[in-house]
Amino acid sequence: MRMLINSPQTVVADALRGMAAAHPELDVDVERRIVVRRDARDGGRVGVVSGGGSGHEPLHAGFVGHGMLSAACPGEVFTSPVPDQMVRAAAAVDSGQGVLFVVKNYTGDVLNFEMAAELAEEDGLRIERVLVDDDVAVTDSLFTAGRRGTGATLFVEKIAGAAAEEGAPLERVAALARQVDECSRSFGVALSACTTPAKGSPTFDLPDGELELGIGIHGEPGRERRPMMSAREIAEVAVGAVLEELARIGPADGPVLALVNGMGATPLLELYGFHAEVARVLAERGVPVARALVGNYVTSLDMAGCSVTLCRADEELLRLWDAPVRTAALRWGL
Amino acid sequence: MRDADFFRRWMAAAAASVEREADRLTELDSPIGDADHGSNLRRGFAAVAAALEAEPVSAAPGPVLQLAGRTLISTVGGASGPLYGTLLRRTGKALGASAEVSDAELRAALSEGVGAVAQLGGAVPGDKTMLDALEPGVAALGTSYRAAASAAENGALATVPMRARKGRASYLGERSVGHQDPGATSSALLLAALADVAESADAR
Numbered sequence: 001m002r003m004l005i006n007s008p009q010t011v012v013a014d015a016l017r018g019m020a021a022a023h024p025e026l027d028v029d030v031e032r033r034i035v036v037r038r039d040a041r042d043g044g045r046v047g048v049v050s051g052g053g054s055g056h057e058p059l060h061a062g063f064v065g066h067g068m069l070s071a072a073c074p075g076e077v078f079t080s081p082v083p084d085q086m087v088r089a090a091a092a093v094d095s096g097q098g099v100l101f102v103v104k105n106y107t108g109d110v111l112n113f114e115m116a117a118e119l120a121e122e123d124g125l126r127i128e129r130v131l132v133d134d135d136v137a138v139t140d141s142l143f144t145a146g147r148r149g150t151g152a153t154l155f156v157e158k159i160a161g162a163a164a165e166e167g168a169p170l171e172r173v174a175a176l177a178r179q180v181d182e183c184s185r186s187f188g189v190a191l192s193a194c195t196t197p198a199k200g201s202p203t204f205d206l207p208d209g210e211l212e213l214g215i216g217i218h219g220e221p222g223r224e225r226r227p228m229m230s231a232r233e234i235a236e237v238a239v240g241a242v243l244e245e246l247a248r249i250g251p252a253d254g255p256v257l258a259l260v261n262g263m264g265a266t267p268l269l270e271l272y273g274f275h276a277e278v279a280r281v282l283a284e285r286g287v288p289v290a291r292a293l294v295g296n297y298v299t300s301l302d303m304a305g306c307s308v309t310l311c312r313a314d315e316e317l318l319r320l321w322d323a324p325v326r327t328a329a330l331r332w333g334l
Numbered sequence: 335m336r337d338a339d340f341f342r343r344w345m346a347a348a349a350a351s352v353e354r355e356a357d358r359l360t361e362l363d364s365p366i367g368d369a370d371h372g373s374n375l376r377r378g379f380a381a382v383a384a385a386l387e388a389e390p391v392s393a394a395p396g397p398v399l400q401l402a403g404r405t406l407i408s409t410v411g412g413a414s415g416p417l418y419g420t421l422l423r424r425t426g427k428a429l430g431a432s433a434e435v436s437d438a439e440l441r442a443a444l445s446e447g448v449g450a451v452a453q454l455g456g457a458v459p460g461d462k463t464m465l466d467a468l469e470p471g472v473a474a475l476g477t478s479y480r481a482a483a484s485a486a487e488n489g490a491l492a493t494v495p496m497r498a499r500k501g502r503a504s505y506l507g508e509r510s511v512g513h514q515d516p517g518a519t520s521s522a523l524l525l526a527a528l529a530d531v532a533e534s535a536d537a538r
Binding site: 077078081 | 360416500504507
């Protein structure tokens with residue numbers, strides 16, 4: 001397997017050095033692995049801190065900046081960061097208004113952020129946490145660690161960040177973040193496995209002519225393997241699964257935010273074609289799409305495939321979604 | 335009685351064993367996890383070995399394990415960092431500040447450590463986690479250190495037919511069946527390192 005790296009041991013640090021060189025508006029601590037927006041403490045805002053394993057770029061460091069995250073803590077590839085990183089990040093962005101931790105529902109992330117929250121609170125900071133768990137592929141959650149956090153993380157970080165930018169207090173920012181999580185569901189498919197630098201070969205074997213349905217974002221196989229399907233057929237399955245789970249929350253009453261997300265190795269040509277099918281299915285089911293985003297945002301290294309995330313959005317969420325954002329990977333309105 | 339040096343040697347043996355077995359742990363982690371258990375633990379235990387070398391030699395057994403646990407939490411990440419870190423920290427805390435501890439005290443302390451891991455991870459034996467090696471291992475400590483190592487090893491082997499209910503492997507459901515749990519495997523290594531160090535100490 002050929003990779004554009006120096007060594008598996010230095011991939012994360014090397015990527016952070018590159019971010020620092022490309023984005024002088026970010027304060028990148030390569031050694032401690034914290035990315036902070038330089039103006040994080042200006043204006044007495046609530047801090048919004050996220051983090052997780054590396055390999056999901058641009059998540060999370062690519063979303064640090066005006067109107068989104070105050071700081072991000074990248075861990076090793078597919079491995080949660082350690083509490084020290086989160087405690088330092090929280091201290092670096094706290095302006096006395098408290099800090100929201102955005103945590104994806106994976107055992108490692110949950111445990112490390114939990115420890116970090118305790119330590120930061122001992123240091124006198126006010127910490128709130130929101131757990132993102134949007135993946136509908138995890139149905140029998142009694143027998144798992146709960147639904148995984150995937151694409152909805154982007155919605156949570158954008159909307160919580162916009163609220164913090166406006167000066168909303170910590171409780172309000174946290175409540176909006178939880179509302180976004182509760183109103184969002186995702187479903188992913190893999191057309192290939194991914195290759196972690198440490199292992200150097202694909203994490204599972206996916207024969208030609210087959211695909212994995214119901215994947216997460218860590219190169220793990222999905223819920224079931226099926227013969228290859230067309231974009232049209234995949235959209236039917238994915239959107240159907242997401243809408244079915246959204247219906248459990250309550251009756252549909254309005255538009256959705258839609259994210260068609262690439263897993264890293266699927267070109268935009270394919271993603272836009274897939275989005276056309278997603279939009280068609282949603283139109284057929286009478287679900288209006290208020291805003292759509294298509295691209296590689298919550299990736300899984302070099303995995304081919306995509307995920308669909310839908311968030312039922314009220315006017316407040318749409319307003320916060322439209323609010324200006326200026327980060328490495330997402331920017332509009334400024 | 336076991337002094338601080340015994341616990342330093344245990345941690346050094348564990349670090350060497352993890353280093354030796356890192357590729358196998360990562361291999362076990364590929365089909366049901368994300369192929370990094372070996373590399374993560376290797377990084378953590380290397381940091382433990384370095385931290386203990388930097389510490390003054392006079393430390394008591396309890397602080398040695400607490401430092402090792404804190405170091406793992408600060409360097410490993412993922413789920414194994416907090417879980418292994420908690421195991422060693424809580425065991426060390428239970429040992430207190432005595433300069434020497436008896437085998438019975440170590441047994442009791444380890445059992446507190448394992449209890450803390452179960453509480454933190456919310457897992458029970460049978461969930462296909464490190465507890466499936468740690469619980470039988472610590473239960474067999476009453477017989478001998480070697481018996482504990484064997485029980486943990488058997489516990490790790492017994493995870494093969496289990497369906498994972500915790501951690502990332504749980505998302506695979508039935509597809510997690512047929513693979514040995516990497517966390518249970520590394521837990522067995524930890525108890526095997528303890529048995530090796532105890533036997534070499536007793537042979538002196």
